[in-house]
Amino acid sequence: MSVEKAVAELETFLGQRLSRSKPDLEQHGGSESYFPLSPPDAVAYPEDAQEVAGILRICATHGCPVIGWGAGTSLEGQAQAFGGGVSVDFRLMNRVLEVNQADMDAVVQPGVTREDLNAQLRATGLFFPVDPGANATLGGMASTRASGTTAVRYGTMRDNVMALEVALSDGRVIRTGTRARKSSAGYDLTSLFVGAEGTLGLITELTLRLHGQPEAVTAAVCAFDQIGDAVQTVIETIQMGIGMARIEFVDAATAAAFNAYKGSDLPECPHLMVEFHGSESGVREQAETFGEIARENGARGFEWAERPEERTALWTMRHHAHWAILASRSGARAVVTDICVPISRLADAVEQTRADIDASPITGPILGHAGDGNFHCILLFDDADAEQTKAAKDLSARMVERALEMGGTATGEHGIGIGKLDYMEAEHGAAWSVMGALKAALDPAGIMNPGKMVPSGTNAIEAGSLSAK
Known part of the structure; x- marks a missing residue:
C-alpha cells in the first residue's frame, strides 16, 4: 500500500482539485458524534463520474483507501478516514440533471442536497420527501439508507431511489435500475448499493422517486x-x-x-x-x-x-434538537444513537431505555420517529471523565441488545460505520459473512471505506486505528 504514490498521481490527474491543506483535511476528518478527529491524507473534488472512476483506478493501483464524503452529517463514523487515504468530496457534482414531471422522478448528481432539490422542484408541484433533518447530500443519504420525520408516510431512501450510477473500485462505472416503476430483470443492485456506506462503490448519479405536493x-x-x-x-x-x-x-x-x-x-x-x-x-x-x-x-x-x-x-x-440538546450541557460530548423496534414494542423499549438512563450518571434525552418504531438518544457525557464515557457507551450497547431481543435492529436510521460494527453479527448471524463475500467480490483490494460494515479481515486493507470504538 502506498498512499503517497496515489496522492502524487492524483495531484497530476486533478491539479488544484486535490487538496492537502490542513483545514481541508481536518474538515473531512471530523464527526458530529463522539469519534476522534481522523483526517484523510488528501481530499479529491471530482467534477463528473469519469473523474471519480479515474480516482478509483489510481487508488486501486496503489492500494490507497477511498472514503466518500457528502455533507459530513453521518453519526457513526461512516465518512471518517480512520486509516488515512483519500476523501472524495462530491460538492462539485451538485446538479439536478433532469426533472421528469409527468413520470414524477428526477435525476441528480450525488452532491445535490435535499433542500436544494426541493427548492428547484417548487414550481413543479412535486417534492422529494425523505427528511433526515440535516441538509444532507442525496448521495450520502442513499449511502446510509437515510430516513427521517416523513418515513411513516413516504418511506426511506430505500423506497425512493429508483436507479443509480456507481463507480466501482476498479474504475468501472455501472448503472443499476431504470426509470420504470418496477422490474423483474435480474438482481436488485440498486438496493445493494443503497445503505452500503461507500464500501462497495461510490454513487455518481441517482434517479429519485418524487411525490405530489399535498393540497x-x-x-x-x-x-x-x-x-x-x-x-x-x-x-x-x-x-x-x-x-x-x-x-x-x-x-x-x-x-x-x-x-x-x-x-x-x-x-x-x-x-x-x-x-x-x-x-x-x-x-x-x-x-x-x-x-x-x-x-x-x-x-x-x-x-x-x-x-x-x-x-x-x-x-x-x-430538526434542531441535536444542537438544542448539546447546548443544554456546555462542553459535553455526545453518543448519538438510535434503534428501531416493532411498533408493538415501542412503549416498552422507550420506557426501559428511560429507566436505564435515569439510573446512570449521565443525561440522555429521548426523541424519535415514533411512527415507524425508531427512536434516538443523545447521551451527554464529559469525555475527560472515564466513568461517564463508559456509561454512555454501555447505555448505547444496552439499547441495541434490547432492540434485538424485541425483534428490532441496531439502527433504523444512523447506519453502521464503525460505531455499531460490533453488533452486526448478533443481528445478522451467518448473513454477515455473506455481506463480507459481496464486499470481497466487488472490492477485492479492499480500498472502499475499509474497516466499515463487514467482518474484520474481509478487506485486504483494514483501517489503521479503530480505537474510536
Whole structure:
C-alpha cells in the first residue's frame, strides 16, 4: 500500500482539485458524534463520474483507501478516514440533471442536497420527501439508507431511489435500475448499493422517486404526562391506519432543551409532534380521529400550526434538537444513537431505555420517529471523565441488545460505520459473512471505506486505528 504514490498521481490527474491543506483535511476528518478527529491524507473534488472512476483506478493501483464524503452529517463514523487515504468530496457534482414531471422522478448528481432539490422542484408541484433533518447530500443519504420525520408516510431512501450510477473500485462505472416503476430483470443492485456506506462503490448519479405536493397540510403538538401514554397514542394511531405524514416523539428533557435553545414555552413533559397531508376534508378527518385517540390516552390539548410559517417553526425546532440538546450541557460530548423496534414494542423499549438512563450518571434525552418504531438518544457525557464515557457507551450497547431481543435492529436510521460494527453479527448471524463475500467480490483490494460494515479481515486493507470504538 502506498498512499503517497496515489496522492502524487492524483495531484497530476486533478491539479488544484486535490487538496492537502490542513483545514481541508481536518474538515473531512471530523464527526458530529463522539469519534476522534481522523483526517484523510488528501481530499479529491471530482467534477463528473469519469473523474471519480479515474480516482478509483489510481487508488486501486496503489492500494490507497477511498472514503466518500457528502455533507459530513453521518453519526457513526461512516465518512471518517480512520486509516488515512483519500476523501472524495462530491460538492462539485451538485446538479439536478433532469426533472421528469409527468413520470414524477428526477435525476441528480450525488452532491445535490435535499433542500436544494426541493427548492428547484417548487414550481413543479412535486417534492422529494425523505427528511433526515440535516441538509444532507442525496448521495450520502442513499449511502446510509437515510430516513427521517416523513418515513411513516413516504418511506426511506430505500423506497425512493429508483436507479443509480456507481463507480466501482476498479474504475468501472455501472448503472443499476431504470426509470420504470418496477422490474423483474435480474438482481436488485440498486438496493445493494443503497445503505452500503461507500464500501462497495461510490454513487455518481441517482434517479429519485418524487411525490405530489399535498393540497392541504396541518400540524400540531400535544403534551402528555407520561412517556407511555404518548407512545401508546402512536401505536393506536398507526394501527388505526391513519395516514400520518409525521408523528414524532420527544421526552421531557428534549422539551426543556427546546425551551432553553429556541425560547419556546413547551410544558416540560413528553410531547407528540404530528403532521397530516392530503385534501382539505381528508386532513380534517385525520386530525379529528388522531385528536380522539390522543385525548383517550391523556393528552393535555393541542397547539395547531396551520399556516406555513407556523409549521416551519415547529419542524425547525424538531430538526434542531441535536444542537438544542448539546447546548443544554456546555462542553459535553455526545453518543448519538438510535434503534428501531416493532411498533408493538415501542412503549416498552422507550420506557426501559428511560429507566436505564435515569439510573446512570449521565443525561440522555429521548426523541424519535415514533411512527415507524425508531427512536434516538443523545447521551451527554464529559469525555475527560472515564466513568461517564463508559456509561454512555454501555447505555448505547444496552439499547441495541434490547432492540434485538424485541425483534428490532441496531439502527433504523444512523447506519453502521464503525460505531455499531460490533453488533452486526448478533443481528445478522451467518448473513454477515455473506455481506463480507459481496464486499470481497466487488472490492477485492479492499480500498472502499475499509474497516466499515463487514467482518474484520474481509478487506485486504483494514483501517489503521479503530480505537474510536
